[in-house]
Amino acid sequence: MKTAIFAVALAAAAPAVTHSDSILTICIYAFLMGALAVSFNFIFGLTGQLSLFHAAAFGLSAYVSVLLVTRLHWGFWISLILAVLAAVIVAAAVATLCFRFKLREFYFAIVTMALSEILRLWIQNWYELTNGTLGISFVQKPEIWTPYGYITVSSSTSWYFVSLTILVAVSALCWRLQQSWVGRAFSAIRLNEQLAETMGIDVFAYKFLNFVLGSALAGLVGVFYAFYTGFVEPDYLSVTQSLDIVAMVLLGGVNSVAGPILGAFILTALPHVIDMGAEVRVILYGVVLIVVILALPKGLRSLVGRERHAT
Amino acid sequence: MIQVVVTQMLNGAIVGALYGIVALGVTLTFCITGVVNFALGAFMVLGAYFTWWCHEVAGIPYIPSVFLAVLAVSVLGYLADAGLFRFTRNHLVNGLLVSIGLISIVEASVLLIWTATPKNLSYVLPGVIRVAGISVSQIKLVISAALVAVVAATYVGLTRTWFGRSAFAYAQNPEAAMLMGVNTARLETMVFVYSTSLAALGGGLYASLYSIEPSLGGFYILKGVEAAILAGVGEVLGSLAGGVILGISENVGSIYLPSALRDAYGLVFLILILLLKPAGLFGGKK
């Protein structure tokens, strides 16, 4: 806990030290990806369900919010709420479908992947609404109320703090839930689903809640991500995006909240740190991934400090 | 109109056979080593490119080229198993990530060596056969026959030879198999290498049909996994059938509905099967 507060304080002070816009940009993307990874680990690490639908929730909310703001000219915050709501509704449908039919780990992954792909293809082909593969490029930015008046979040520094806040909020929420009795129910389901059932835990209800909440958080991050980039395209929902998130979580370690954040940071910053030919960079990325997975199966987080006991 | 449908079904079946060979590799690896080897797509790409190189650059005739490519990829498969996948047995998610890492490396290496320009094999057995207004290219028929033969041979190998039966036994009960004297480590490695050579064969045959580029692997492994699940993991003959069904459903769906959504039709079909019969179309008799 102390480490976390210290880290946040340090991160908050960073913009005062560095003035490089591209470093701030990398940090902003790392924070947002970190939040996304944490929300994924809320599903995967706690209830053990490998959901490949995460990118779909991320992208769907991005599209909904962008469409509401650019086509209907609604405000950012109302669009954000509706976008997250959309993710909740779709995730609820997916969860009902999968969990009612009691899909096991691997098949659950495949079905979520298939549904994610179908959603992506649908968005990609609804050209009139979404502009297809061209994506939607826009200039609107969120506005935040402060005692000093409205601030438009457009500069790198303001986005830095907004994304850091989102990372902290999402992480804190997930951590808090993990510590509570809800979190213990999730863990019970992960460790032995049938036993949990006999102990009186409504497995369906908890898995449902877990999946919907995790996906809702993914949607939240998606909206901010889209508004930071100023661009949204069907690839936001791609399987590759989901797999990137899985890679981040596994790299960092599934047994903690900090693990996914660490993994997100490394995988986001890595392509920009290696300054060689394009193909060589990709090769290095693959090598790093393999080495870490094989040498550190519990993720990088296990290198640092003690693990929390398996809740 | 009926001609269009029949042609589409035939084409779908042929493409489906390619899905099927990859599906067979997926299903064998999953049953014996407990991981879904997504890197089979990368081995398929290597098989395609090695075949192309042997045929176009080294001037070796087509069939020996395919043979050499399969051999070379099998060696690489063995190295991958010994160095990487040996450590991920039965650990689905780790195996998944190692596969992804391997795919990145292979694709980028191929890109580095041969660039993004698609490569084309000089045509092997050009020409079509026309029956009742339906035309199918000769090479496609030959390739389908070859693929069916390989799958059939695999099935026979698994059910009739001692090695094959020990593989079956191992898949059902690893401890019992070990007690019976099966060298499990060697078994796992051999199955892994065999599935990479299946993928390489698929790649080599693919090269005679279409232009090849580094990204073809990603597409085919996804289809292979879909087909394997559709059929039911562990079904050898079923994986070929699953691939064919997937191919046909995609092509026939494209006739009546927009072609742009072709991939979606296969996916919807897959989801329905998984929800209604999770063991797959042919599975469930364990």
Next chain:
Amino acid sequence: MTFLKRTAFGILLAVAGVSGASAQAVVKIGQIEGLTGVNAYWGFMPSQGARMAVSEINDAGGFQVGGKTYKLELIQMDTRGEPREATVQFKKLLEDNVQFVFGPFLSNVFNAIEPIATQNSGKFLMLAGTTAAHARLAQPNSDFLIRTYNWDAGPGGFGTLMVKHLKALGAKKVAILYPNDALGKTILDLYGKLFKEQGIESVAETFEPGTKDFSAPLAKLASYKPDFLMPGYSDAVLYDIVRQATESGLATKLFIVRGSIGPALKNKDMIDDYIAYVPKYFEGAEKTDPAVKKFVEDYKRFYKTEFPYDQAPLCASSCYDHVYMLVQAMKTAGTVSDVAKIRAALVAQTYRGLWNYKFDDTGEAVFSFNIVHVKKGGDIALTTVDPTATTAK
């Protein structure tokens, strides 16, 4: 501990970044193309050509502007075709005070960086070949942008001329088969209109990018009994479409506006007609144009590899010639940093290099091109069109 390490590392990076500005007489050119990934095809030739040109100029001692000698520094970024990646890279280039950006060719990358580019308009110049740039040039506040590729429609456009050529051959109905993505949709709309203007009927089918088996859409299109098939848009799909179309006899007359004649030559006994727009037919030009011959030889020597005839036509955009054009513009304008003057000089010049090059009033390229007509058996009839000779300025 990791967090501390991470921040320390970040600080290191920051310091390294800040000290990047060099005090030598160097003009930086940034290039943002996709060099890896599924669309690597489009970034390859511009990247190769630009690198060669920069090396040639530097080896000759640089160039002189206002009595001072400058060298060029080429910073090549690989966007991997990803808009997100491109955003970070583009911002980095602007931060490094790069004033001349070559690329992008990909529409989705362009769309992603366009807002940042507009925000920084006046500080740099972007020479992009992407189709999306055409629409952007028509909008206000586009002084940062120059499009380095021919537009299909318009007075210097090759599309109108190609369609007329087709009409003269007696075509009444054309079937269009294009991928269901950004460029595909643009081309479909564009040519649907051009065909209509010439009184040619057109039908269209789209396919999912990544398709290799075209039997379904080809069969659908064949049922309309068209005179010509217009498939697109890159060689990656053309080889397969042409092979499958001609093999099954579904279409043997082809009309190409994006792609090379490679597929025609490979299937030369199966096609009836193959009419293609090629920015330059290098195999032919090599024999007649000394500048092209020299380029091919220099390329082979520089890269120690075969000359990529199939891809060379893409050097019409943000490539070899353009480095020289930029240098020439700087000399004419007498400055290496006043982008407004340089743009004016660039757009006003007539350049004769590998291509005969000009720009129209909006800042869009107009250059000489070839219409290549491959007949059954492989005979090639070449027509050269030079709109720079006829376009009034």
